[in-house]
Amino acid sequence: MADIVTAEVRSRMMSGIRGTNTKPELLLRKGLHALGFRFRLHDRSLPGKPDIVLPRYKAVIFAHGCFWHGHDCHLFKWPSTRPEFWQAKIARNRAVDARTDAALSEAGWRQAIVWECAFKGKTRLPLEDVIQSCAEWLKSDRPRLEIRGG
Template sequence: MADVHNKQTRSYNMSQIKGKNTKPELMVRKFLYANGFRYRIHVKNLPGKPDIVLRKYRTIIDIRGCFWHSHSNCRFGDNVSTSSEKITSRRHSAIERDIIKMKKWKADGWKVIIVWADCQLEPRRKKSKVRERTLLKIINELKGENTCN
């Protein structure tokens, strides 16, 4: 399928995609803060500058986009309508970076909670039962009530 935009328009559109302070990140951060959890964001002395760091609980919350991080068994992560080598290589490099970061975090003794932005938080919906369950699950894991990932 041919791209509907010219090269400059596509480049501009891609440059507007944020990597920090995204809507899913803000959802999780606001929920944690409202429930009394205090955290740091994008801590520079940790590998990969994780999204949310809760030092008191020795926990990192990593919020990943389903498409760019190739979430398996997900309608947002598995669907690749373009066979572009550039996009495919970016997705593979994101997966490799995720594996390296996870190993380093766990080696340093951090507990890691991964939240998939598109299918677990559903940022496009105003209200979502899936989002509520996901956010409550994060709190349960932080309090030690739930140990499964």
């Protein structure tokens, strides 16, 4: 299926997508803050510049977009235009995620990934459940948490 907008318009639209302060990230931050958690944002000194850093718990949280990180859910669909470019781009993003994961683990940081599909789409979870799962994980000693749409 051909794109319904011109290449220039599509390029402008894609370049306007933010990497920080996304809606899922803001929802997580607001919910965790309301429960009393205090954190730093986008710490450049850590590998991958995690979205939320909780030094007290030696934990980081990433709010991953399903498209940009190639998640295997209903929100991810390979673009039909320039497939070689997008396959290389998503593969590169996945490789960076793997390197970040390894570096953070080696440094002793616990990691959580909350996928975009947990917040939107037909498999979304109640926001309270996502926040509560993150809070319980932070208080535990489990090294990893992954929350994806139901």
